[in-house]
Amino acid sequence: MKKALYGLKQAPRQWYEMLSNFLLSKGYVRGAVDKTLFIRKHDNDVILVQVYVDDIIFRSNNNTLCEKFIVAMQGEFEMSMMGELTYFLGLQVKQLKHETFLNQSKYCFDLLKKFKMEDCKEAITPIATNCLMDADEAGQPMDSTKYRGLIGSLLCLTTSRLDIQFGLCLCARFQANPKESHFKATKRILKYLKGTTNVGLWYPCDSNITLSGFSDSDYAGCKLDRKSTSGTCHLLGSSLISWNSKKQACVALSTAEAEYIDVGHGCA
Amino acid sequence: MYCDNSSAIYLTKNPIQHSKTQHIKIRHHFIRDHVQKGDCEIKFVKTENQLADLFTKSLARDRFNKLRTKLGILYIKNVV
Numbered sequence: 001m002k003k004a005l006y007g008l009k010q011a012p013r014q015w016y017e018m019l020s021n022f023l024l025s026k027g028y029v030r031g032a033v034d035k036t037l038f039i040r041k042h043d044n045d046v047i048l049v050q051v052y053v054d055d056i057i058f059r060s061n062n063n064t065l066c067e068k069f070i071v072a073m074q075g076e077f078e079m080s081m082m083g084e085l086t087y088f089l090g091l092q093v094k095q096l097k098h099e100t101f102l103n104q105s106k107y108c109f110d111l112l113k114k115f116k117m118e119d120c121k122e123a124i125t126p127i128a129t130n131c132l133m134d135a136d137e138a139g140q141p142m143d144s145t146k147y148r149g150l151i152g153s154l155l156c157l158t159t160s161r162l163d164i165q166f167g168l169c170l171c172a173r174f175q176a177n178p179k180e181s182h183f184k185a186t187k188r189i190l191k192y193l194k195g196t197t198n199v200g201l202w203y204p205c206d207s208n209i210t211l212s213g214f215s216d217s218d219y220a221g222c223k224l225d226r227k228s229t230s231g232t233c234h235l236l237g238s239s240l241i242s243w244n245s246k247k248q249a250c251v252a253l254s255t256a257e258a259e260y261i262d263v264g265h266g267c268a
Numbered sequence: 269m270y271c272d273n274s275s276a277i278y279l280t281k282n283p284i285q286h287s288k289t290q291h292i293k294i295r296h297h298f299i300r301d302h303v304q305k306g307d308c309e310i311k312f313v314k315t316e317n318q319l320a321d322l323f324t325k326s327l328a329r330d331r332f333n334k335l336r337t338k339l340g341i342l343y344i345k346n347v348v
Contacts (some may be wrong), residue, residue, distance in 0.1 A: 057270070100345060163336050166323050202340045213269040214313065216320035225331035231323025233339065240340050246325035250293065257292060264299035266331040267269055267308055 011052065040065075057085055061262060083132030090110055091160060092200075103200025104160045108193055111153050115190060123188050127167035134223045139179030147178040150186055157193075160201050164189050165245045166231065173222070173247070201240065210238035215266035217248070217258040227251055228258040232266035270313035277310050 020030065023038045028049065031037035038049040047060035047069060055259070056073075071102045073079050085093050094101040112118050151172050158165050167189050174182040213234045221229040233243040246265075252258035271277055280303045302308050321327065322335045 105344075124329045125327065125332045128326050129326050143284065161341075162339070163322065163332075163341055167326065170326075196343075198344045199341055200344060203344045204340075214318060214320040215269060215271050216318050216324050218324040221324065229324045233320050233323065235288040235319075235339075238340065243323060243339075253291065255277065256273055257276035259271055259273035260279050260292070260299075261296045263269060263271050263276060263280060263310060264296050267299050267302055 008256055015053070016051075017229065023049065026072060052089060055088065057088060082214060082229070090156070098205040100203040101200055102160050102203070103198065104157055105197045105200070107157060108197045111157065112190060112194060112197075114153070115150060115187075117190045117194065120187075120191050120194055123191035124195070126164045126189045126192040127170065127185065128188065133170055133182065133185060135174070136179040136181045137178070139181050142178050142180050142183050144175065144178050147183055147186070148175055150183075150190075151175060154186070161193075161199070162233075162240070162243045163196075163199075164192065165243065166229075169229075169245050169247070173224070203239045206237040206239065211236055213266050215259070215262045217252075217255075217262040219252065219255040219258045222247055225251070228261075230258070230262035232262065234266075269308050269310050270318070271310055272313050272315050274312055274316045277312060280310050 020038075024030065026040070027039045028038040032041065036051045038051070040047050042062075042065060045060060045062035045065055047058060047062075047065045049056060058066060058069055060069075070081060077134040084095065087093065090104060090107050090118070092103050092106060094103075112120075134174075151168065154164065154168050155172075158168065167185075171182060171186045171189070211234060215230065216234045217231070218229040220226045228248045229245065230248050231243075231245045234241050238262060244266075248258065248261055250261070250263075252261060280299050283300055283304065299308075299310075303310060315321070319335060319338055322332070322339065327335070
């Protein structure tokens with residue numbers, strides 16, 4: 001039995017099929033984009049169920065629906081209720097009366113400890129304004145495994161820390177052949193994190209649901225191939241819901257072209 | 269959608285092919301269809317109020333902190 005649960009490669013698929021069949025038979029509808037989101041509408045009430053393998057979070061505007069869901073799930077599966085959501089997939093969640101706060105300070109502390117940077121000096125911004133990153137052919141080469149490890153660990157953090165996203169993406173471009181100078185720039189991100197461990201995303205309770213997007217590009221920002229960097233973010237009311245920072249796939253010949261490509265990218 | 273370059277905005281509104289823009293790949297003109305159908309509207313925003321600046325440039329302290337706060341990234345102590 002244990003092998004069937006943990007050992008086989010079909011196990012995740014089987015589990016998802018079983019759970020989704022159960023939920024679909026109860027009248028839930030699978031999300032069109034996010035296949036792990038199940039929605040059930042009941043007159044004016046709605047219940048949302050988000051599944052991550054065997055971790056489930058759910059929310060409803062009507063408490064009786066939540067209770068019904070708990071009873072149904074406990075009848076079918078061996079399930080334990082953990083109460084109010086405080087920790088999910090590494091994200092620490094703090095729910096207050098009119099606002100919700102998401103952060104990853106625990107992960108941040110562990111990361112600093114892992115790379116022995118607990119006692120470093122703090123930096124104010126993740127990347128220096130005069131930082132021109134290039135291939136640095138003559139620089140001292142360094143251990144690429146360590147460099148990649150650092151980049152990978154930092155990437156996990158970008159789920160709640162979008163302020164390091166640009167700097168990190170810049171550093172990540174040199175993973176193939178990292179030099180000491182690149183490692184130094186990456187360590188600056190860690191120094192910045194040291195000063196801002198308690199920073200997180202803040203979602204106020206807001207009835208305004210206008211969707212607005214911002215798009216910007218840095219014309220020929222990459223010093224290696226003169227490609228532009230595009231950045232987009234979307235806000236629902238005043239809360240940030242999605243963001244993106246990416247080097248464009250083609251070389252733009254003017255600022256207008258770079259911005260134009262970026263607007264199209266942000267709209268897609 | 270907000271953009272801080274007015275010529276890019278005019279490009280999205282005008283479905284005419286210029287000699288200056290003919291090198292832009294067709295897939296990048298995808299936005300024009302949406303603007304014409306009315307799915308989205310492109311507006312101008314001043315560079316000072318451009319929130320997406322944070323994702324494209326390395327910024328100085330004041331501007332960085334200002335944008336970070338505007339995007340809703342705050343210290344827990346300031347909120348709670």
